[in-house]
Amino acid sequence: MTDVDPTDGRDETLTERMDRNWNELLQELRVAQTGVQILTGFLLTVPFQSRFTELDDYQRAVYLVLVVLAITATGLIVAPVSLHRVLFRRHRKESLVSHADRLARAGLGVLALVLGGSALLLFDLVWNRAAGVVAGVAVLVLLAVVWVAIPVRLARRAE
Numbered sequence: 609m610t611d612v613d614p615t616d617g618r619d620e621t622l623t624e625r626m627d628r629n630w631n632e633l634l635q636e637l638r639v640a641q642t643g644v645q646i647l648t649g650f651l652l653t654v655p656f657q658s659r660f661t662e663l664d665d666y667q668r669a670v671y672l673v674l675v676v677l678a679i680t681a682t683g684l685i686v687a688p689v690s691l692h693r694v695l696f697r698r699h700r701k702e703s704l705v706s707h708a709d710r711l712a713r714a715g716l717g718v719l720a721l722v723l724g725g726s727a728l729l730l731f732d733l734v735w736n737r738a739a740g741v742v743a744g745v746a747v748l749v750l751l752a753v754v755w756v757a758i759p760v761r762l763a764r765r766a767e
Contacts, residue, residue: 626701633688633708640685640712644719647726648678666737670729677722684715716755724748 620628651674654660663671688708695704728744 623701626705629705630701630708633705633712637685637688637712640716640719641682644678644681644685644715644722647722648675648682651675651678651726663733667729667732670725670732674722674725674729677718677725681715681718681722684711684718687711687715720748720751720755723751 618625651671654671688704688711691704691708691711695701724744724747727747728740730740731743732740
């Protein structure tokens, strides 16, 4: 069998590469799934706290948006499992890896919104609305740097 990319220092076929890529993606998803599922579960318990009734309309709206986003992030990050079940043994590993990668990226993007929004809501509750907006934006900027800018920069250097 021929090496799919003789310039990368690996000796692997396309099938071997797709198997390796799938396994690496699964490892990444295991980390993300645990975090997003815990966060979603936590958000779902908030209305049952006594202080929830003290939230103003803005805070309740932010909370509901966060719940929808957290459920969406969970769905996107878990979706590759369903995709794998449908494509299993159909010799579609390349398509599986490609689509699962897109779903995972989308899930991380939505998760970033949940984390930023959570900081916004928490600071709004504890301090004030302006602090909430600053905290939410700061979290989004931080995540954009560590989840996007730095990896893109490192990828460009590797080329």
